[in-house]
Amino acid sequence: MIQNPGFLLTVLAFVAVIGPLVFVHELGHYLVGRWCGVKAEAFSIGFGPEIAAWVDRRGTRWRIGALPLGGYVRFKGDMNAASQTDPAWLEMSAADRAESFPAKPLWQRAAIVAAGPLINFLFAIVILGSFAFIHGESRTPAVAGQVQAGSAAAAAGIVAGDRIVAINGRDMATFDDIRLYAQIRPGEPVSIQVKRGGERLERQGRIGAVEESDGFGNSFKIGRLGIAPGDPVIEPVSLWRAPVVAIERTGQIIRTMVETLGQILGGGRSVKELGGPLKIAEVSGQAATLGVESFIFFMALISINLGFINLLPIPMLDGGHLLFYGLEAVQRKPVSAKVQEWAYRSGLAMLLAMMMLVTFNDLTSFGLWERLSGLIG
Known part of the structure; x- marks a missing residue:
């Protein structure tokens, strides 16, 4: 527990x-x-009253604010922490203008x-x-090792051994691609292209929606097709390839964010799913307990x-x-x-x-x- x-x-x-x-x-x-060549007048971590502050030899004031909800760098020529241009920068001396942001x-x-x-x-x-x-890179093939009875995949006619080629036109290179695509689309209709015995087939279905708990008392709805992979494949990653894998994963995460935001703006997801600093604080503590x-x-x-x-x-x-x-x-x-x-x-x-x-x-x-x-x- x-x-x-x-x-x-x-x-x-x-x-x-x-x-x-x-x-x-x-x-x-x-x-x-x-x-x-721009002079930074202030570098702040947090907002509100100063807890600590010091000025370095370049004249930058480094400060720590009481509210750790953000920060800012105020350059010369900025009017405020939002970096709005101060109209008075034009009245500065030539030397000051040279090291100001607007110039x-x-x-x-x-x-x-x-x-x-x-x-x-x-x-x-x-x-x-x-x-x-x-830890290596997960390269488990996008093949249905098992199909859960009564699942969305079973209803769509997917059988064990089917190679999932694409879902709604998006290529599925690995089993992780299937999982990432399905989990943010509970209840959505899908067109699934599969390869079975050398023949390419198209199946229509709807991604299942299941309620899951994260072990901390939080429950949420995610999409599931109801298929399990075969034997997992973890490939070692060399030092030179590690940045490439990391960039690909970062791109996948950003794409998921964009798609999720689009679902919220389009009404496909509730705005209630948006979380803020309090939720980040809660999950931060939860993540800390996991190691x-x-x-x-x-x-x-x-x-x-x-x-x-x-x-x-x-x-x-x-x-x-x-x-x-x-x-x-x-x-x-x-x-x-x-x-x-x-x-x-x-x-x-x-x-x-x-x-x-x-x-x-x-x-x-x-x-x-x-x-x-x-x-x-």
Whole structure:
């Protein structure tokens, strides 16, 4: 029986996950900014009141905030932590303007902004590559070793020995491809192409939906076809190939995120499935109880999530800045200050609304509202 983490372990695990990942993200901005000759005036891990702070010989104030929910690098010429341009930068001396962020060429500004999400992906790739080198790569063929009676696969006419070639037109190279495709599509209709005895057949069916528990009292619905693989195949991974495997796995995770987000936006999934900081804290504690490797793997997943979310084209996020730079490249001039101000306010409102939604979802998953209604009743 898996033990639930206590409150202290949950808090410590959350800080141990978020703190390093935020530092890595902001370090990407900082290092590329420094390489481009931009002065960083502040480097903050966390928001709110300072717990500790110091100033280095370059004049950068390094600070740790009381709320470990993010961070920022404020470059010279930035008006605030969201990197909005301070109109006063034009009044700086020539020497100060030379090391300010707004004065840099478009490609350098874009590189500085993109460095944060990209280093999060790189961080995850290093972890996943290390795991691939140590444990090998799963290459179990996409063959139905067994078919569960009454399952979605059985209803579609799949039999043991069938080679699953494609599902809804997507090639299935390994059994893991089948599992990853099915698990985020419970109840969805599918067209399954199989190879049986040299003959290629097409079967129509619907992915099954099963309720599963993670051992911590959390239940969730996932898709299952109802087939089991044959003998597992684990291939050793050389040191030179480990990064390739890690990049492929990172790409699979990002594709799953995109598809899941598309399902939510399209109404195929409930917004109740979105989680926030409280849920991350809970799962951080759970991952910590499963051992060091599980905890490190969870960090890799969160790092990919952090990089992906920051690339969304929402003002206030890195993706929003990159969107403005793309428009600037097309129209050969910066987006007007008025439009940027309107966009930043809209982006802030969107992020606050999203934060309220995921916090409500987190508290609901903890059963808070049911307990409160019980007290009131």
